[in-house]
Amino acid sequence: MKIIKFIFIIFIILSSSLKAEINNDLLNTLKDGNKLIFIRHAYAPGGGDPDNFDIKDCSTQRNLSESGRQQATNIGNFFIKNKISFEAVYSSEWCRCKETAEIAFKDFKTKSFLNSFFSQKFAKNKKKQIADLNKFVGNLKSSGNIVFVTHYVLISETLNYAPSSGEIVIADKKFNKIASFEIEY
16 A cells, blocks of 8 residues: 555656646747747637627627636736747637737737637638638748637637637647647636
C-alpha cells in the first residue's frame, strides 16, 4: 500500500512539472508573436441560433450567460497576467462574440468572415468566408499576434479542431494548429 501511495505522489509531482513546462513553452510561443489566436466565444448556453435570429438585434440571439461573462473576463486576465501582446482583435458580428471581445479586450473590430455558418440560413456563406479569412491572413504585414473571436464551425473548418466555449487555439499564419487550452468560467 505504501508503494502505491509513493508511486501516486511521484506521478502527481511529475505531471505538475510537465504541465508547468508545457505552459511555459506555450507562453513563450505566444510571446514570440506572429501567431493567429482563435478564441471560441465564451459560454452561451444552447446550440445554434434561434429561428428569429437577427444579426442586428442581440435579443434574438443566443447570448453569453453570467458564467460566459466571467469566462470572457478570465480570457482577458490571462492575456494581461501573462503579458501576451497582440496587434489587433477581430470578432464575428454575432453578439456573443462581440460581447466576449468587449469584455476580454475592450477594443476590437468586426469581420464578417468570422461569422457562424452553422445554421442553414448562413451555410451558403461558408466558402466565401473561408476564402476571405485566407486572403485577410495572407495580406497581414504584421509580425504581432492577431486575435480572432469566432465560432466553433469556423475554428473547426480552418484548423480541423473542435474547441470548447472560451477555448483559445493558437495557429501559425498557414493555419497549422500549434496548441490549445481552455479558459474556465
